[in-house]
Amino acid sequence: AQSVSQHNHHVILSEAASLELGCNYSYGGTVNLFWYVQYPGQHLQLLLKYFSGDPLVKGIKGFEAEFIKSKFSFNLRKPSVQWSDTAEYFCAVKFYNTDKLIFGTGTRLQVFP
């Protein structure tokens, strides 16, 4: 079955620390990959996406993600987090030729000043 895994459920960091959130998906075919962020009390927002081309994609607010096809992974990174990055982060995968977007369970990030 198609599935998306986010292994880090809760991450706590100090400001300026580096961040990497893991995302793996189960299917081996063509996929489109997304990271969404949900700030406290706000709606889900698209952070970045990968469709094709350069496997290192840059998103808003200094975030980037790297698609590694051989590992079925799309990890999210940020070199130096800020308190304002406190939010929940969701990885999502759209499998080829469907309208379905499969989400991971989310990772709650807390950044302390």
Added chain:
Amino acid sequence: ETGVTQTPRHLVMGMTNKKSLKCEQHLGHNAMYWYKQSAKKPLELMFVYNFKEQTENNSVPSRFSPECPNSSHLFLHLHTLQPEDSALYLCASSQDGQGQFFGPGTRLTVL
């Protein structure tokens, strides 16, 4: 303002009530979606509409009934719900699979 609006933002209903959730997108997208977001669970896709035609029904119970009168509007009609249906219901839209834009959601409580 996200371009996707949802009303009401909060709804409390009894198990015998009938209510409807409304979603409107102002982005000119051709696809709209209903999701259910429960605590500690992945976001669950419920329904997908593409050019007003339903293309996905993710085994959703019949007490949830979607309606898509045009590409800009999507409704979710609710009746005889159960307490376990309490959740945040999110609407989203997209154009040709280019990433979905989400509304703020309706927080539903079933008593």
